[in-house]
Amino acid sequence: KAGVTQTPRYLIKTRGQQVTLSCSPISGHRSVSWYQQTPGQGLQFLFEYFSETQRNKGNFPGRFSGRQFSNSRSEMNVSTLELGDSALYLCASSSRGQTKGEQFFGPGTRLTVL
Amino acid sequence: DQQVKQNSPSLSVQEGRISILNCDYTNSMFDYFLWYKKYPAEGPTFLISISSIKDKNEDGRFTVFLNKSAKHLSLHIVPSQPGDSAVYFCAASDPSNNNDMRFGAGTRLTVKP
Numbered sequence: 001k002a003g004v005t006q007t008p009r010y011l012i013k014t015r016g017q018q019v020t021l022s023c024s025p026i027s028g029h030r031s032v033s034w035y036q037q038t039p040g041q042g043l044q045f046l047f048e049y050f051s052e053t054q055r056n057k058g059n060f061p062g063r064f065s066g067r068q069f070s071n072s073r074s075e076m077n078v079s080t081l082e083l084g085d086s087a088l089y090l091c092a093s094s095s096r097g098q099t100k101g102e103q104f105f106g107p108g109t110r111l112t113v114l
Numbered sequence: 115d116q117q118v119k120q121n122s123p124s125l126s127v128q129e130g131r132i133s134i135l136n137c138d139y140t141n142s143m144f145d146y147f148l149w150y151k152k153y154p155a156e157g158p159t160f161l162i163s164i165s166s167i168k169d170k171n172e173d174g175r176f177t178v179f180l181n182k183s184a185k186h187l188s189l190h191i192v193p194s195q196p197g198d199s200a201v202y203f204c205a206a207s208d209p210s211n212n213n214d215m216r217f218g219a220g221t222r223l224t225v226k227p
Contacts (some may be wrong), residue, residue, distance in 0.1 A: 004157070022154065026150055033215065041124070042219030043158070043203060047213070056214045090157055105157030 002027065002105035004093050012112045018079040021109045025072050025093030032074040033103060034066060037088040049074055086113045118139045118217035129227050133191040137218055140185065144206035149178060149189050152220070154156050158221045161202075162189070185226035194225045
């Protein structure tokens with residue numbers, strides 16, 4: 001099976017702009033989660049989508065939003081970018097519905113806000 | 115709120131010795147715990163997990179110990195190898211919240227030859 005893919009891998013934006021990141025999960029996986037990784041903060045949970053519905057949401061402002069399509073692909077959008085949004089954004093897919101299971105991560109999108 | 119904490123940002127050990135990475139949690143609803151390893155420029159990869167009904171799970175050189183009363187888990191790597199040098203994240207799953215997964219801040223392990 002192909003792994004989780006994320007596009008683009010690198011992105012440079014300026015303050016005030018908006019950005020859309022894309023994630024394609026492993027085939028058959030219906031759960032997609034997004035995380036923000038910054039030095040010293042580890043992986044901060046953004047949100048999880050399952051079958052096109054947002055199932056969980058972390059403590060991020062409303063500028064961060066996402067969606068999932070019928071083919072389980074997911075996008076994450078950040079509007080009105082701030083310097084502090086510079087981070088590695090990781091997407092993870094899982095086959096779990098209400099059961100537990102490990103997540104499979106993509107390589108991430110490195111976002112730099114200037 | 116940091117429900118999963120890894121208080122040691124870094125750890126350095128000699129090749130062949132034991133590496134012990136620690137993780138504490140505050141949410142008593144967590145019932146499934148995982149360790150992930152992350153190399154630079156790659157996403158984290160799953161390493162080992164443990165259910166709250168167990169106190170130990172072993173997979174080759176990797177063993178995870180869980181102390182529920184102390185809300186503490188640890189990952190033991192023995193013997194440590196230079197290829198184990200990476201950032202290690204512990205994670206916990208909350209069944210009362212759709213198995214929401216929470217991660218610690220990570221510990222950077224360096225194994226010196």
